[in-house]
Amino acid sequence: MRKKLMRCVFLSVALAGISGGLIAAQDAPSQSGAQAKPWEKIPIPPLKEFKPQMAKRIELKNGIVVFLQEDHELPFVSGSVLMRGGSRDEPAAKLGLVALLGETWRTSGTAKMDGDAMDDLLESHAAKIETSGGIATTTLSWDCLKGDFDQVFGLTVDLLLHPKFSKEKLQLAQQQLATGIVRRNDDADEILGIESQKLVYGAKSPYARQVEIANVMAVTLDDLSAWQKRVVQPANMMISVSGDFDSAAMEAKLRAALEGLPRGEKFVSAKIEFPAVVPGIYFVNKEDVNQSKIAIVGLGTERNNPDLYAIAVMNSLFGEGFSSRLMQEIRTKLGLSYDVSGNFGASWDHPGAFRVEAGTKSATTVQTVRALEDEIKELSSAPVTQEEVKTAKDQILNSWIFEFDTKDKVLGEEVRLEFYGYPADYLEKYRAGIEAVTPKDVERVARKYVHLDSLAVLVVGNEKQITPALSTLGPVKALDITIPMPKGMETEQ
DSSP states (O other): OHHHHHHHHHHHHHHHHHHHHHHHHHHSOOTTSOOOOGGGGSOOOOOOOOOOOOOEEEEOTTSOEEEEEEOOSSSEEEEEEEEEOOGGGSOGGGTTHHHHHHHHHHHHBBSSSBHHHHHHHHHHTTOEEEEEEOSSEEEEEEEEEGGGHHHHHHHHHHHHHSBOOOHHHHHHHHHHHHHHHHTTTSOHHHHHHHHHHHHHHOTTSTTTOOOOHHHHHHOOHHHHHHHHHHHOOGGGEEEEEEESSOHHHHHHHHHHHHTTSOOOOOOOOOOOOOOOOOOEEEEEEOTTOSEEEEEEEEEOEETTOTTHHHHHHHHHHHHSSTTSHHIIIIIIITOOOSSEEEEEEEESSSEEEEEEEEEEEGGGHHHHHHHHHHHHHHHTTSOOOHHHHHHHHHHHHHHHGGGGSSHHHHHHHHHHHHHTTOOTTHHHHHHHHHHTOOHHHHHHHHHHHOOGGGOEEEEEEOGGGOSSOGGGGSOEEEOOOOOOOOTTOGGGO
């Protein structure tokens, strides 16, 4: 019996060896050195035609624009009231006003129901109402079960029109915001973001000015009330609702609740100038780190730029994703940075920022800056290949389509297009615009917009560990990031 078992074992081993040899022979490279790549033969079907299901648009007599998007997949209803006016419109002495309003408006509640009681009621119904503030907007939103809509929407309208701001809730929000300000220099990435924004737009620009504790503590209940009255004007408001409802019935409810309000005035932001970036090398010394954070920045463009499609393809092949030039050169080939990216930014109604960022060891800071600068130079001078453009366009379109794979996402984009005055067919034209981009288009926009001599270099790092010194790149301007403390709080620095 033992002999038979041993023969079986030997036979199995022999057969395995023969089989392994056959497999190895099949997988081995041919004599010419070419290796089979079967994955390259997998057929990739073309993208289907993009036809998003657009929401129903209604304009009330008093100017309120409404978007209704039915979605009966789940028994929920979500909505938002978007109002023009955000942090870029705050008075210089009251910076932080919109952020404080966002924290205080909802938590304060109304004359009929204070914020704590509202918390309890909403929690018992698995619902929520929230307020927030952005750079250009003030927002009130809600989420609830279909059966609770009437009650939750009633609370939302009461909060929108009749808030009663609480001194206690304002003080709590001020303390929380002040705590964040005190700690803003803890993180090198946060410092890089704040200071690079100042280099792009200017320290006093509404897109870069810094909120300090004195600003926060200067905001009063009257300031919150005045802002609420200013933005809550029908001519200034857009409402979007999505979920499980009947559009005709929802329209009737919205008209009954809001159409009787006087139109009021549309919020108009002050005109903002965008001076050229002052080139140079800027440095923030942070002694508790052993790595440097680098940003090379300049002014970008707006989304309504006719060159947007070519710029998007340029961004993709230059600095977005693992196949980009920056990733392949700075990370894969040179091994200087684990995370590197680059983008010529485009914002909705003002210039975005051109931004190339990387993190590296202190000792390779200068080498990394030079390598990034070389890639920027090459972008605007070297030819672009057809293969690069194809890969970039595939990356854009294959990921872009997932940004609008639900009705809710499409609704959100539709509202943004209306808010910033873009054509309703903007989304449908985007794919065709990207597909039409050629290598010559990318080369043209790179030469037109990307100029190394108009960019600023910012480094946040440990000066003692940066060798060779940053000054080998040229004159260095040290930036002061000290947080000004109000009297009586100096010891908290």
